[in-house]
Amino acid sequence: xxxSGTTTGLHRHRLDNGLRIVAQRDESLPLVAVNLWYHVGSKxxxxxxxxxxxxxxxxxxxxxxxxxxNDHFGYLQQVGGVANGSTWYDRTxxxxxxPSSYLExxxxxxxxxxxxxxxxxxxxxxxxxxxxxxxxRRQRVDNQPYGRALEExxxxxxxxxxxxxxxxxxxxxxxxxxxxxxxxxxFATYYSPNNAVLSLVGDIDPEEAFTLTARYFEEIPxxxxxxxxxxxxxxxxxxxxxxLPDEVELSRVYMGWRVPAYGDxxxxxxxxxxxxxxxxxxxxxxxxxxxxxxxAQDVSAMILPTELEALFLLVSTARPETEPERLEEALLxxxxxxxxxxxxxxxxxxxxxxxxTAFLEGQESLDQRADLLSQHATYFDRPEGALEELxxxxxxxxxxxxxxxxxxxxxxxxxxxxxxxxxxx
Amino acid sequence: MSLxxxxxxxxxxxxxxxxxxxxxxxxxxLDVYLLPRDTLPLVHLELxxxxxxxxxxxxxxxxxxxxxxxxxxxxxxxxxxxVAAAFEALGTEVRTNAxxxxxxxxxxxxxxxxxxxxxxLYELLAEATFxxxxxxxxxRRRLADLRRRASRPDFLASREMLRALYPDHVYGExxxxxxxxxxxxxxxxxVARAGRLRAAPLTLLVTGRFDRDExxxxxxxxxxxxxxxxxxxxxxxxxxxxxxxxxxxxDRPQAQQTELRVGHQGLPRxxxxxxxxxxxxxxxxxxxxxxxxxxxxxxxxxxxxxxxxFSARRGRGPFVAGAAVETEATxxxxxxxxxxxxxxxxxxxxxxxxxxxxxxxxxxxxxxxxALEGLAGRLEDLATHPDLPRETYREWPGAVAAVxxxxxIRTARAHLHPERATVVAVGPAAVLEPQLSAxxxxxxxxxxxxxxx
Numbered sequence: 010x011x012x013s014g015t016t017t018g019l020h021r022h023r024l025d026n027g028l029r030i031v032a033q034r035d036e037s038l039p040l041v042a043v044n045l046w047y048h049v050g051s052k053x054x055x056x057x058x059x060x061x062x063x064x065x066x067x068x069x070x071x072x073x074x075x076x077x078x079n080d081h082f083g084y085l086q087q088v089g090g091v092a093n094g095s096t097w098y099d100r101t102x103x104x105x106x107x108p109s110s111y112l113e114x115x116x117x118x119x120x121x122x123x124x125x126x127x128x129x130x131x132x133x134x135x136x137x138x139x140x141x142x143x144x145x146r147r148q149r150v151d152n153q154p155y156g157r158a159l160e161e162x163x164x165x166x167x168x169x170x171x172x173x174x175x176x177x178x179x180x181x182x183x184x185x186x187x188x189x190x191x192x193x194x195x196f197a198t199y200y201s202p203n204n205a206v207l208s209l210v211g212d213i214d215p216e217e218a219f220t221l222t223a224r225y226f227e228e229i230p231x232x233x234x235x236x237x238x239x240x241x242x243x244x245x246x247x248x249x250x251x252x253l254p255d256e257v258e259l260s261r262v263y264m265g266w267r268v269p270a271y272g273d274x275x276x277x278x279x280x281x282x283x284x285x286x287x288x289x290x291x292x293x294x295x296x297x298x299x300x301x302x303x304x305a306q307d308v309s310a311m312i313l314p315t316e317l318e319a320l321f322l323l324v325s326t327a328r329p330e331t332e333p334e335r336l337e338e339a340l341l342x343x344x345x346x347x348x349x350x351x352x353x354x355x356x357x358x359x360x361x362x363x364x365x366t367a368f369l370e371g372q373e374s375l376d377q378r379a380d381l382l383s384q385h386a387t388y389f390d391r392p393e394g395a396l397e398e399l400x401x402x403x404x405x406x407x408x409x410x411x412x413x414x415x416x417x418x419x420x421x422x423x424x425x426x427x428x429x430x431x432x433x434x
Numbered sequence: 435m436s437l438x439x440x441x442x443x444x445x446x447x448x449x450x451x452x453x454x455x456x457x458x459x460x461x462x463x464l465d466v467y468l469l470p471r472d473t474l475p476l477v478h479l480e481l482x483x484x485x486x487x488x489x490x491x492x493x494x495x496x497x498x499x500x501x502x503x504x505x506x507x508x509x510x511x512x513x514x515x516x517v518a519a520a521f522e523a524l525g526t527e528v529r530t531n532a533x534x535x536x537x538x539x540x541x542x543x544x545x546x547x548x549x550x551x552x553x554x555l556y557e558l559l560a561e562a563t564f565x566x567x568x569x570x571x572x573x574r575r576r577l578a579d580l581r582r583r584a585s586r587p588d589f590l591a592s593r594e595m596l597r598a599l600y601p602d603h604v605y606g607e608x609x610x611x612x613x614x615x616x617x618x619x620x621x622x623x624x625v626a627r628a629g630r631l632r633a634a635p636l637t638l639l640v641t642g643r644f645d646r647d648e649x650x651x652x653x654x655x656x657x658x659x660x661x662x663x664x665x666x667x668x669x670x671x672x673x674x675x676x677x678x679x680x681x682x683x684x685d686r687p688q689a690q691q692t693e694l695r696v697g698h699q700g701l702p703r704x705x706x707x708x709x710x711x712x713x714x715x716x717x718x719x720x721x722x723x724x725x726x727x728x729x730x731x732x733x734x735x736x737x738x739x740x741x742x743x744f745s746a747r748r749g750r751g752p753f754v755a756g757a758a759v760e761t762e763a764t765x766x767x768x769x770x771x772x773x774x775x776x777x778x779x780x781x782x783x784x785x786x787x788x789x790x791x792x793x794x795x796x797x798x799x800x801x802x803x804x805a806l807e808g809l810a811g812r813l814e815d816l817a818t819h820p821d822l823p824r825e826t827y828r829e830w831p832g833a834v835a836a837v838x839x840x841x842x843i844r845t846a847r848a849h850l851h852p853e854r855a856t857v858v859a860v861g862p863a864a865v866l867e868p869q870l871s872a873x874x875x876x877x878x879x880x881x882x883x884x885x886x887x
Binding site: 291 | 728
């Protein structure tokens with residue numbers, strides 16, 4: 010046991026094996042959110058084995074030495090717990106919200122699959138989860154209108170071999186190719202206490218929670234050693250404009266720009282820009298494209314919170330009578346305006362007001378709070394950054410928004426245009 | 435002390451969670467439900483009207499949701515853009531929508547803006563003007579939206595199921611209406627509907643941190659129409675169901691997967707078996723460890739997830755089970771779903787399985803109330819269904835706990851009907867037909883016909 014400290018209600022602790030723990034007490038409901046992040050995601054994969062981090066996430070719900078197949082969900086659901094996991098470019102998370110008196114149950118389950126997974130891993134379980142994941146890919150991507158657009162955008166935006174150039178869920182071929190050995194090696198390499206953050210938010214006593222956590226986690230040894238983290242390549246991708254025929258009725262435009270990573274000053278400026286322009290009905294993108302000129306059915310601007318660098322994304326569905334080229338030109342016009350002039354004061358004020366409300370709404374869910382703590386602890390080793398994030402947004406000035414647009418969004422984007430198959434023919 | 439990992443740690447029993455107390459006040463012809471929660475400086479405000487889509491004329495489907503959307507598109511004092519700007523200045527947005535049973539205007543804002551927000555909500559309800567150009571604009575957008583949705587296989591499957599279960603009935607179309615319905619809708623229809631809506635029973639729902647007296651004083655100043663209907667319209671009439679099992683394949687030759695649904699009519703929101711049906715559904719398809727998901731996902735590996743639900747509304751809403759399945763395994767999956775329905779009718783659910791389902795429902799209840807919207811949703815349910823006792827949610831955990839094996843099998847026999855269920859599969863008919871024809875004769879429709887909504 011080493012460091013323990015408090016920052017605005019946050020309690021921190023670190024075990025000798027490197028596991029970092031963050032706790033925050035909130036007694037408003039008799040619940041606790043248990044949120045475990047492993048600092049490994051699809052960016053740690055290699056071409057030929059894409060989708061492994063996600064397939065692995067599925068395996069972590071298949072039981073461990075002391076927990077039978079499917080019993081992870083079983084134990085949690087029978088006490089009224091809500092559990093899930095997700096995989097992203099930079100991390101994999103596992104989380105459950107349980108009645109707070111069952112904190113120990115959740116810690117028993119999480120420590121068992123971190124400390125004792127391999128004895129329970131079988132090829133039969135892998136084969137079942139492989140077909141489940143293939144069906145997940147069909148459901149989310151291949152059989153979904155517009156489902157492949159973002160994959161294609163990532164592929165052309167980044168150079169070959171860039172850690173963000175392949176989809177998190179992986180290609181069908183790679184999902185088919187993963188072996189039990191791949192899964193074992195992945196686990197031994199990345200699922201180590203010193204590559205994890207555990208956040209606990211809810212009706213708990215933080216010091217008691219640390220003692221309990223230590224009981225279940227401190228004997229878990231450090232893994233075989235982490236390889237150096239993947240690096241981004243600043244080389245340009247293929248870029249350009251790709252037409253993607255699909256089973257759709259309306260065309261949709263996806264435009265992407267490579268911008269500074271999550272945490273950078275400019276990242277926050279660009280997020281304010283995205284929110285101001287597309288979140289409300291008075292935002293210029295919505296007002297002009299959807300409401301006034303009716304070129305678009307919908308429009309959204311967003312920036313992904315990724316670690317090596319970020320992606321600024323514009324997505325807009327064209328009205329049946331709108332040629333996608335016209336919509337693309339209109340979107341680019343807006344960005345040119347955003348780079349040339351500062352946001353109107355009324356829009357700037359209402360954007361800040363909306364961000365303040367949205368931040369409070371994010372605090373309503375214990376799990377969302379725990380997840381944001383894990384995010385800041387994992388990427389920056391500063392969980393308190395989660396509590397300061399609203400201040401970072403409110404610190405953004407209109408001219409910084411304009412300057413960020415001018416610096417990062419005036420180059421030609423990579424563009425994917427999904428069009429109805431008959432139009433492409 | 436050495437740690438025994440071989441069995442789960444024993445935890446002290448959980449204190450039963452109580453749905454929070456709330457006050458029902460009255461202010462000039464409207465009921466006000468007030469539920470304080472002080473955790474965050476946020477308040478959720480909602481105007482709930484007992485007037486939904488189930489009273490739409492047969493050739494004006496979609497008018498309830500379109501009229502609701504138009505409440506935010508201009509009032510006697512503000513244009514559409516000015517309405518949006520007024521809410522955005524308070525750091526929020528307004529949502530106006532309708533479901534089968536009611537129409538709702540709602541917003542979540544910081545507590546300091548509560549009174550201003552409440553007045554704005556009421557302005558939309560009382561003084562929306564439905565400008566002709568806004569009606570036409572929203573109709574154009576709705577028509578494009580229907581085209582966009584028609585390329586989604588899950589949307590096609592759900593809509594096909596409704597059409598099969600409720601022929602010539604208001605529940606037989608999605609809440610959006612069909613393209614023909616939308617094209618027929620005129621400004622006068624919207625204005626007429628709004629007139630009836632304004633005379634419907636109205637409740638203001640307030641949850642979060644707020645100044646009770648201030649809000650009640652504001653509501654007392656609202657100029658309510660003189661004639662307010664005592665009760666909403668009667669619920670829609672029941673329709674006969676198909677007597678035999680039906681199979682409808684919506685042909686999408688290029689599909690990569692099949693959207694499968696199995697369904698029939700269920701039971702209304704207010705029904706003696708409602709809570710037992712919730713426990714039954716939890717065993718069948720309401721959680722990850724339910725029978726359908728363990729069978730189709732974890733045992734057969736043919737889907738990413740399988741589910742089931744009884745929709746709750748004034749009339750008999752649908753019961754539907756579904757999954758997106760591997761096309762080659764569709765016959766097996768449909769057989770499996772039907773067999774699971776039959777098994778619940780034939781064999782008692784083992785005691786531990788029943789206990790797990792009940793403790794899941796009871797244990798996740800506070801989880802579902804973390805956000806103010808979750809609390810407001812329960813109040814909305816009470817306001818929209820006046821036959822529900824005020825204590826419904828305080829008594830709910832106890833009522834769930836009281837469901838025993840006998841009640842469960844009686845409920846299964848009364849409300850699950852595999853022998854006359856409709857099976858809908860959206861995927862390549864050439865591959866699906868041979869797999870499904872053993873279950874019942876297969877009717878094939880072209881997705882292209884269904885995509886022109």
